[in-house]
Amino acid sequence: MDKSSPLPKSFKQDTNLCYFSKLCLYMLVICSTLLLLSQIQSLQQSRNLVFKYINLATQDPRSIAQKLRDSVTFLPLKDLRFANQPLDGHTWFMSSMNDTHEEGEVQHQYFPSQSSKGRLLCLKGRDTHDGSWNYYALAWPQALPSNATLMKGLTFVAYNHYNFENIWHGLSAVTPFVAWHRKNNCQTPARWVLYYQGELRFKMGTCLNTLTEATFGQAPYIEGFKDIEDDSRAVCFEKAVVMRHNEGGMSTERRLQVYDHVRCKARVYCNVSIERRANQDIGMTLLMRTGARSFRNHTAVIGIFEKECNKVKGCRLMVAYSNNLTVCEQVKLMSLTDILISPHGAQLTNMFLMDRNSSVMEFFPKGWLKVAGVGQYVYHWLASWSGMRHRGAWRDPDGENCPYSDDNSRCMSFYKNGLIRHNETQFAEWARNVLIDVKTKKSEEEASEQRLAPIDTCDCS
Ligand SMILES: *[C@@H]1O[C@H](CO)[C@@H](O)[C@H](O)[C@H]1NC(C)=O
Numbered sequence: 221m222d223k224s225s226p227l228p229k230s231f232k233q234d235t236n237l238c239y240f241s242k243l244c245l246y247m248l249v250i251c252s253t254l255l256l257l258s259q260i261q262s263l264q265q266s267r268n269l270v271f272k273y274i275n276l277a278t279q280d281p282r283s284i285a286q287k288l289r290d291s292v293t294f295l296p297l298k299d300l301r302f303a304n305q306p307l308d309g310h311t312w313f314m315s316s317m318n319d320t321h322e323e324g325e326v327q328h329q330y331f332p333s334q335s336s337k338g339r340l341l342c343l344k345g346r347d348t349h350d351g352s353w354n355y356y357a358l359a360w361p362q363a364l365p366s367n368a369t370l371m372k373g374l375t376f377v378a379y380n381h382y383n384f385e386n387i388w389h390g391l392s393a394v395t396p397f398v399a400w401h402r403k404n405n406c407q408t409p410a411r412w413v414l415y416y417q418g419e420l421r422f423k424m425g426t427c428l429n430t431l432t433e434a435t436f437g438q439a440p441y442i443e444g445f446k447d448i449e450d451d452s453r454a455v456c457f458e459k460a461v462v463m464r465h466n467e468g469g470m471s472t473e474r475r476l477q478v479y480d481h482v483r484c485k486a487r488v489y490c491n492v493s494i495e496r497r498a499n500q501d502i503g504m505t506l507l508m509r510t511g512a513r514s515f516r517n518h519t520a521v522i523g524i525f526e527k528e529c530n531k532v533k534g535c536r537l538m539v540a541y542s543n544n545l546t547v548c549e550q551v552k553l554m555s556l557t558d559i560l561i562s563p564h565g566a567q568l569t570n571m572f573l574m575d576r577n578s579s580v581m582e583f584f585p586k587g588w589l590k591v592a593g594v595g596q597y598v599y600h601w602l603a604s605w606s607g608m609r610h611r612g613a614w615r616d617p618d619g620e621n622c623p624y625s626d627d628n629s630r631c632m633s634f635y636k637n638g639l640i641r642h643n644e645t646q647f648a649e650w651a652r653n654v655l656i657d658v659k660t661k662k663s664e665e666e667a668s669e670q671r672l673a674p675i676d677t678c679d680c681s
């Protein structure tokens with residue numbers, strides 16, 4: 221027994237084990253069955269749910285499209301919540317949208333795109349007095365808002381915080397589109413939609429209009445939404461590019477390319493040579509203003525620069541009035557100018573039409589340093605953006621004092637309209653220094669044959 225005792229013990233153990241495993245098996249089967257039953261039940265429930273949705277989709281796709289159509293929500297173009305920082309970040313124009321920004325490239329929005337999830341840009345309203353009464357929304361092409369008009373082709377939507385009449389402010393709003401156009405195989409827009417602080421505008425200043433025509437190869441068609449009978453109807457765009465940051469985001473190199481491009485196109489349009497002038501002539505141009513910020517004594521100022529120019533071999537003085545030159549006359553004149561002498565004002569925007577590395581001399585009436593803020597540096601900026609040499613500014617120390625001592629905005633208009641005196645000693649010395657420097661640089665460049673190459677190509681990258 222003792223010998224065999226381990227066997228039955230183990231046998232017993234085995235039967236025990238067997239007994240337990242049988243029990244386990246029963247339990248397991250019962251449990252699994254219960255589980256399976258409950259699973260099937262919930263599976264059926266969710267299957268019902270899925271079927272419900274599929275039914276919805278297959279039975280009535282139009283009702284889904286209709287729901288999407290009805291869910292398109294229009295927001296005011298000008299968002300007054302950001303009135304205290306209208307130009308920062310997402311700005312107060314289409315404030316719910318972020319720009320696309322690649323390093324060094326212009327900040328912009330493109331519709332439809334991945335970031336718009338394939339949706340198109342739609343606009344509504346024709347208000348010309350308050351931008352918060354014009355609206356924008358995004359919509360899928362299959363579910364545009366009811367009664368919306370779809371405009372085919374490419375649309376440029378330009379935001380301007382100032383205006384489209386003044387060439388400086390207008391060009392600032394147009395140059396980002398030039399950057400986009402260059403980067404996208406010279407694609408040209410079928411139309412422009414112009415917004416000043418969210419209010420519609422229907423024209424550009426003459427000069428801007430001509431430069432835009434020259435650059436894009438066709439006169440800009442500015443959308444007036446005249447065919448839309450009812451202001452409550454939306455207009456959606458097959459493709460749209462929105463710019464609201466002017467040159468913002470562009471690298472120095474990009475900016476130079478953009479101004480090179482416009483210069484080149486403007487010269488071609490005006491039948492002016494795009495070759496750099498390969499000789500030792502120096503063109504010195506006095507671009508005069510009349511009225512506000514003109515020189516008080518034109519004859520005297522012309523005399524001073526004429527005298528200095530005559531002392532330098534090859535120097536030619538040209539005197540022009542910006543108000544009575546056509547755009548092409550200005551393009552031509554600038555192509556012959558190495559030194560541009562002019563009071564602070566929109567006519568200085570012409571500087572970018574000179575050959576690269578040309579010089580600018582700027583003049584201010586009394587008072588600007590104090591009241592004009594950063595605005596007084598815009599031509600310094602433009603010079604650096606377009607590859608010119610800003611030779612500094614002369615500020616008239618004399619002139620009438622502002623009678624409204626404590627009111628900056630009224631003083632601004634007062635000084636803005638001031639005339640500019642002259643100081644023969646200072647003007648002559650300044651002109652002499654600039655002339656010598658330009659002459660030296662030209663000789664150096666001539667020696668290294670730098671100036672012999674054509675400066676520009678009008679091609680897109
Ligand atoms: C825009 O950018 C901000 C900050 O990066 C982010 O919080 C916001 O969700 C973005 N909005 C959209 C519509 O992408």
Ligand SMILES: *[C@@H]1O[C@H](CO)[C@@H](O)[C@H](O)[C@H]1NC(C)=O
Nearest residue numbers: 365366367368450452453454
């Ligand atoms: C669409 O236009 C039709 C005809 O003008 C009009 O009857 C209908 O109410 C409009 N629908 C909407 C949603 O505006």
Ligand SMILES: *[C@@H]1O[C@H](CO)[C@@H](O)[C@H](O)[C@H]1NC(C)=O
Nearest residue numbers: 488489490491492547548549
């Ligand atoms: C430029 O030249 C072409 C042909 O020679 C002429 O048709 C065109 O009118 C000219 N443009 C300007 C602005 O002078």
Ligand SMILES: *[C@@H]1O[C@H](CO)[C@@H](O)[C@H](O)[C@H]1NC(C)=O
Nearest residue numbers: 516517518519520521523524
């Ligand atoms: C303008 O300057 C010229 C030359 O210096 C001088 O002869 C003339 O008297 C000045 N005219 C006025 C109105 O001051």
Ligand SMILES: *[C@@H]1O[C@H](CO)[C@@H](O)[C@H](O)[C@H]1NC(C)=O
Nearest residue numbers: 509510540541542543544545
């Ligand atoms: C241009 O304007 C200036 C100043 O207004 C005037 O003296 C000049 O005669 C004008 N030239 C032409 C060609 O109209």
Ligand SMILES: *[C@@H]1O[C@H](CO)[C@@H](O)[C@H](O)[C@H]1NC(C)=O
Nearest residue numbers: 575576577661665670671675
């Ligand atoms: C402009 O001047 C810089 C510095 O003198 C020179 O490196 C550059 O080549 C010049 N650019 C042109 C287009 O002449």
Ligand SMILES: *[C@@H]1O[C@H](CO)[C@@H](O)[C@H](O)[C@H]1NC(C)=O
Nearest residue numbers: 617618642643644645646647
């Ligand atoms: C002109 O400038 C010179 C040199 O800075 C100065 O000595 C002279 O007083 C100034 N003349 C006038 C009339 O302001």
